[in-house]
Amino acid sequence: MLSIERILFPTDFSEGAARAFPQAAYLADWHDAELHILNVTGRYQHDYEEDRERFPVSQDTLTEWLRRSAESGPGPNEPDLSALPIAQEQVESAAPAEAILNYTEEEAIDLTVMGTHGRRGVDRMLFGSVTEEVVRKAPCPALTVRADADRAPSEAIRRVLVPVDFSEASDTAVRHAKEIAMTYGAEIDLLHVVHEPVYPAAYGFEPVSFPTGEVIDNVEAQLADLARETIGYEHVMIEARAGNPASEILDYTEENDVDLVVIATHGRTGLDRVLLGSVAERVLRRAPMPVFVVKPDRKSLVSSTPAETAATHE
Known part of the structure; x- marks a missing residue:
């Protein structure tokens, strides 16, 4: 089970924030x-x-946000917001x-849940500013929800996709996905x-x-092997395909009715380079x-493997 004690839901009262609230409420419950x-x-x-x-x-207002993605009234598993321990704080800042x-940092948050659209001054901003900075720098995992997303389920998550590149980062994503899947x-x-691989004609040879x-x-x-050793239960689908990674990931989500993507921000791009700005950023956008x-060098919501524990203490 995921180890989550404190969830942060930043809101600017935008549509993006409202769409993200059900995820925060259900997970907290x-x-x-x-x-x-x-x-x-x-x-x-x-x-x-x-x-x-x-x-x-x-x-x-919280109840309205909670039911925004529902087609009817309250569902059978809807959180009782009056019984949920909720702390609210408003701060003034130009950043x-x-x-x-x-x-x-101050509240030792385990998971941040936020929309990818918000506001800065008078203008609306897109992912690439506030949300991107939080995803890049937060000491904990983040769950993002697009304001205009076609599918933003609350409790009805039935299929979780994990892009795997066989790096330690994607191993971390797989372990988180296992626990998330068990939750839902x-x-x-x-x-x-x-x-x-694609070689320019200037190389002067036929590849x-x-x-x-x-x-x-x-x-x-x-x-x-990864499914058997890391997840260990039968409800796993595997597939390998050729093409552009970000495009193929996005195509897969559409073709297979994926409800949630779990992705790591590090992969095989040089020396542990952050993927935001490339594959992960395109998926997030x-x-x-x-x-x-998830970020393998930051707080984990699942138990560490022996190798990760050793690496943390090096």
């Missing part, structure tokens, strides 16, 4: 965790007074991301994308044909469902 609601405002904002007046967030990051009673899909079929067979055998981001 299922894990008996404290739910921290944080609003960062400032006198520079055109609606500064309005933000101050609607904080703390009322029970009626929202910095204020959110400071709060995660979901199935897991493991996907590896073989990126075929040798890449043995795509053979490589895919080998990779799927490795994925099967475009995935039509929530994305759970």
